[in-house]
Amino acid sequence: MAIPDFENNGILRSVSDSPPTHYTITIQLFSLLTAKYSVEGYESRKFEAGGYKWKLVLYPDGNKKKNVKDHISLYLVMAGADSLQSGWEVYVDFRLFLLDQNKGIYSVFEDAFTRKKCFHGAMLSAGFDKLILLEDFSDVSNGFLVDDTCVFGAEVFVCKEKRTGKGECLARIQNASICKHVWKVQKFSTLGDQVYASIPFSAGDYKWTIWLYPKGNNGKGYLSLFLALESPKTLPPGSELFVVYTLRILDQSHANHHSHNGTTKYSAKLASWGSTKFIEQEIFKQADKGFLKNDACIVEAEVTVHGISKAL
Template sequence: MDIQQGILRSVSDTSPAHYQVRIQSFSLLTKNAIERYESAEFEAGGYKWKLVLYPSGNKSKNVKDHISLYLVLQETTSFPFCWEIYVKIRFSLLDQNKDNYLVVEDGLGMERKFYKRKVEWGYDELIPLKTFSDASNGYLVNDSCEFGAEVYVSRERIRDKGESLIMIRDAIPYKHTWHIDSYSKMTEECYDSQPFIVGNHKWKIQVYPRGRETGFPPYLSLYVALVEPTTLNPSSKIYTQIVLRILDQKQSKHQIGKANFWFSASSHQHGASKFLLLSTFINQYFGFLIKDNCYVEAEVTILGVVDALT
């Protein structure tokens, strides 16, 4: 038994429990430009795996003069969005002279974690090519060799839900102005502006000419809303700064309301039911309604977005 750099090398008389790869004419792999050999799938611990062998070293990691060997988890696209599998791995190499196996594993008995961004684990430098190729060591005899693996899943962690919040630096506001003429002829409860796009979503201004809520004195009600809220994922949210204005066409003393709000599929409208007294709005002394025309404005700034974690 030998532990070097956290790697335990030992000898076992037992063949590997889960998979073996026997290679004849090993030297022809490199000669025929096979830099990477991938085994068939095998099952261990309820999961599917492959062995990946680099007969002259993993060049993508600048490995030279060694054999590289890895275990790769398969079919992960069917897993829940957030998963972790903890595995103990033992690689083996047949010593044909002594009829036993060189076993290579973590010297501290550590579990190796497989997850979405890491589905491969192994050794860049499993064994020096010089040691491997020396027939007296028994690993390569008559140009034939045999590698193996044992894979023991010790624990699993699977989470079905999660979210990602992205706050936006230097967010840029978008301003939409709606010219309403013939205000006195607006007899419906609510009117919508033409849609405008901010942050890949369609928005609209909503005006309630006689107020959204009954009561005295009456008010004009003003809102911003998502046009297609049902297209949002139930876990998605949009953190937005909203500025609503009714423009004063005489003295530029605009009526302004400002707020930050989380928009979502279930909460897709925000504004004020008592935005401006109706008597003030229609009073000709002020400049909000001139010749039965007015200007309503919405300024939308997206400050952050929450989406489902994938």
């Protein structure tokens, strides 16, 4: 029996023994999401239901854009709406799911006031700002977050059409360790406009390289620095690596290093991340800064591969 929770934005909550029909996302590193996705939200892959493309957007510590905190926020978002004709409207009956891993059953969340939501050009998402209290979600006895792992899902029915779903698994890499690589760039004054790459190094069972643009990559007056996946085509089709990295140029005189930090996803299509405006060339070349000494600089990369997202 479904029980309306009117004190929590009118959520109708029930339980189900069956997994969601259209999509599931298993997150095995939930604690890491709060550092990167607490503001912009973690977006799942696209999935199809009722002839349309959708995705789930999760805010692990509440949707800050709506001044929500201490809750999990979860939304269904229409993807690819730009390809639809002007004036389109899609009425959707949808449910969001959260697995109780202790009992093997799902909590099912629906809107208590209206069963069908109208998606259109001005409203591309619907869901729940306060799906569940973070305190209740994190309580191991409730079974929603166990060993830093949780499972969300969605059912989306358009014109009563039901299709077999697909899913993804964001799996953590056990005992992920920080891998460091140091690259000494000699004869810096002789370097040209092109990109220079370090020798490949290993981190998380993958090969990486540092890309250095001595005169900037579309950032005039700056030095550009990137961390690149050496062979992105070796990734399983449709997969993404969840990576935390730091790029530095070392201060060889005072140990006051200049750095750039990133937490992002690498894929075959997006295989390099970094900073176009890493450091101003004028500052970099100042003798008292210690970045350039004896016409050489020392570049360092720290890379931790925390997980891989694979299509199911």
